[in-house]
Amino acid sequence: MENIKSYVQQHKDRFINELIELLKIPSVSADTAYCQDVIDTAEAVKVSLEKAGCDHVEICETAGYPIVYGEKIIDPNLPTVLVYGHYDVQPADPIELWTSPPFEPVIKKTDIHPEGAIFARGACDDKGQMYMHVKAFEYMIQSNTLPCNVKFMIEGEEEVGSVNLKTFVENNVEKLKNDVILISDTGMISNQQPSITTGLRGLSYVEVEVTGPNRDLHSGLYGGAVANPINILAKMIASLHDENNHITIPGFYDNVEELSLEERAEMAKAPFNLDNYKKALDLKDVYGETGYVTNERNSIRPTLDVNGIWGGYTGEGAKTVIASQAFAKISMRLVPNQEWENITELFTKHFMSLAPAGVTVKVKPHHGGQGYVTPIDSIGYKAANMAYTETFGVPAIPVRSGGSIPIVALFEKELKSKTILMGFGLDSDAIHSPNEHFGIFNYLKGIETIPLFYKYFVELSK
Ligand code: BES
Ligand code: MN
Ligand code: MN
Numbered sequence: 120m121e122n123i124k125s126y127v128q129q130h131k132d133r134f135i136n137e138l139i140e141l142l143k144i145p146s147v148s149a150d151t152a153y154c155q156d157v158i159d160t161a162e163a164v165k166v167s168l169e170k171a172g173c174d175h176v177e178i179c180e181t182a183g184y185p186i187v188y189g190e191k192i193i194d195p196n197l198p199t200v201l202v203y204g205h206y207d208v209q210p211a212d213p214i215e216l217w218t219s220p221p222f223e224p225v226i227k228k229t230d231i232h233p234e235g236a237i238f239a240r241g242a243c244d245d246k247g248q249m250y251m252h253v254k255a256f257e258y259m260i261q262s263n264t265l266p267c268n269v270k271f272m273i274e275g276e277e278e279v280g281s282v283n284l285k286t287f288v289e290n291n292v293e294k295l296k297n298d299v300i301l302i303s304d305t306g307m308i309s310n311q312q313p314s315i316t317t318g319l320r321g322l323s324y325v326e327v328e329v330t331g332p333n334r335d336l337h338s339g340l341y342g343g344a345v346a347n348p349i350n351i352l353a354k355m356i357a358s359l360h361d362e363n364n365h366i367t368i369p370g371f372y373d374n375v376e377e378l379s380l381e382e383r384a385e386m387a388k389a390p391f392n393l394d395n396y397k398k399a400l401d402l403k404d405v406y407g408e409t410g411y412v413t414n415e416r417n418s419i420r421p422t423l424d425v426n427g428i429w430g431g432y433t434g435e436g437a438k439t440v441i442a443s444q445a446f447a448k449i450s451m452r453l454v455p456n457q458e459w460e461n462i463t464e465l466f467t468k469h470f471m472s473l474a475p476a477g478v479t480v481k482v483k484p485h486h487g488g489q490g491y492v493t494p495i496d497s498i499g500y501k502a503a504n505m506a507y508t509e510t511f512g513v514p515a516i517p518v519r520s521g522g523s524i525p526i527v528a529l530f531e532k533e534l535k536s537k538t539i540l541m542g543f544g545l546d547s548d549a550i551h552s553p554n555e556h557f558g559i560f561n562y563l564k565g566i567e568t569i570p571l572f573y574k575y576f577v578e579l580s581k
Contacts, residue, residue: 123567126258131563135226135237137167138250138562141206142224142239146246148184148207148279157275160206161185164249164273171253172260173271181283184275188294191260192268198580199268200573201297201536202256203526204249204304205277208241209551216553231310231547232558242557244550248303248543249273251562255569264570266577270297274526277304280324280486281526288526288533299499299576300530303565305520305542310560312390313507315500316540318418318519319527321453321490323463327352327470328481329445335431336441346477348445349430355473355480356447359423363409366423366451368469374456378419386414389516399547417521422452448485452521459487459525488525491538498579499539506541506571510564541565541572 127134146160147153161178164187168176173189184207192199211221219225224239237247252271259265272295274284288295305316331348332341361367378386391414397405407416416422430445432438451466453459467482474480493500495517507515520540527538543565549555 122262123258123570127563127566134254138247139224141246141250142241143222145222146207147210148276149210157184157207161187161275164206167253168271171257179287181287183283186284186287187273189271190269193265197267198298198577199270201270201272201295201300202252203300203302204252204273205245206249206273207275207278209278211240213553218554231545232560234560236556236558238554238556240555242555243544243548245304247557247562251303251565252569254566259570266573282486284526285529288529292533295534297534297536300536300538301541302538303541303543304524305540306544306546307542308390308516312513313511313515314518315503315515316520316542317495317517318492319490320521320523321457321459321488322523322525323451323453323459323487324485325463325466326448326483326485330443330479331477332443335443338439338441341441346475347441348478349442351475351478352445352447356425358473364407368465370465375421375454376456389518418519419454421454421457424450426450453490455490455492459489463487488523489528491527493537497537499537499576502572502575502579503539503541505575506568509571510568
């Protein structure tokens with residue numbers, strides 16, 4: 120594979136420009152205003168797979184946005200790698216905090232990315248990381264080094280819960296049959312220290328609604344005499360954590376797997392600097408569950424967070440009013456063995472029970488998914504580690520991530536294969552935040568590393 124480095128050097132400007140074109144299409148799956156753009160992005164992904172050398176590419180319609188499926192089958196007796204990624208992106212707002220428009224990609228240098236990084240929504244999550252696979256595949260076709268079969272499944276609804284992908288996978292088990300699933304939609308420790316994600320948290324996402332009086336009221340005439348839905352909601356939410364930041368929902372921790380002290384000591388070996396962590400976020404101190412350190416709080420422990428809260432008057436100046444209703448969006452990050460549907464039920468039951476008689480409460484489940492952990496002794500993990508070792512000069516460290524890709528657990532259940540999470544993003548790349556970016560170094564390194572995964576996976580499978 121000497122050639123991959125030179126191939127990347129020779130074609131890097133084109134690789135960057137192609138990604139920039141893809142990033143210009145605002146494929147925001149959460150907002151129907153971008154419906155046509157999401158569909159156009161699927162088409163662009165399809166064309167890119169055809170150009171890179173897939174034999175057969177199709178747009179698979181779903182009840183929502185389409186799934187792009189492509190394949191190159193060279194020999195049915197050889198192993199098959201299934202590449203999953205997503206072409207949809209998170210909403211760009213708050214737009215005023217972007218230093219350049221989210222869908223007008225530009226390359227800027229940063230302290231962490233002295234070679235430059237592409238700034239755009241989706242640059243890292245996940246268009247940039249997904250496209251590394253298309254370009255790595257292009258290289259293997261051009262150099263005649265593709266050692267096995269490849270299937271691509273690129274969806275457009277990851278950021279809204281992959282509801283239709285679930286149905287697609289359940290209905291296409293034979294078509295999607297594979298020996299390993301390869302995903303680049305996570306991060307790594309740093310550009311000097313690669314890591315392989317061995318765990319993802321599950322998710323339960325709900326919306327709550329508290330209703331008091333049947334109309335907004337004068338807060339002088341009625342204040343003190345009726346329940347204020349916003350006060351009540353704030354109180355209910357505050358009671359969901361105790362003084363140790365444990366979640367108070369009965370049964371919430373029942374199935375949580377406690378890691379052994381050995382496992383926790385192993386985790387503590389991963390490089391992490393609390394001062395730098397605080398500095399990067401302009402925080403005086405961190406905050407979280409008693410008895411656990413930061414790297415545990417955001418990976419092996421379940422959490423509950425309000426993602427948004429609204430109601431009443433938020434316009435200019437002051438309006439004296441008791442709102443009729445208050446709302447919040449709440450997510451719970453779950454760890455393996457917690458069943459997301461069960462947690463949603465436990466939350467609902469408990470939250471309803473917190474309401475005083477002066478209000479009515481509704482809980483609307485949004486979406487969810489199971490967590491995932493993958494062993495480090497599989498062929499896939501070993502192949503990934505060999506690939507990173509070769510391109511970075513040091514072995515990768517296994518790390519459990521706090522993020523979620525709910526469909527990964529379903530892949531294992533339906534397709535019976537392990538997923539290898541080869542992420543090339545950095546925490547500082549600001550995914551889901553204003554000024555998301557993806558390092559040019561990371562993008563090109565990803566393209567270099569992926570063909571080595573294929574090579575070693577096939578070698579180790581023999
Ligand atoms: N790529 C992310 C998940 C991720 C990022 C995992 C970094 C590990 C490290 C994915 O696109 C994402 O944002 N997932 C959502 C869940 C989804 C159901 C909306 C998340 O984690 O909030
Ligand atoms: Mn993603
Ligand atoms: Mn995301």
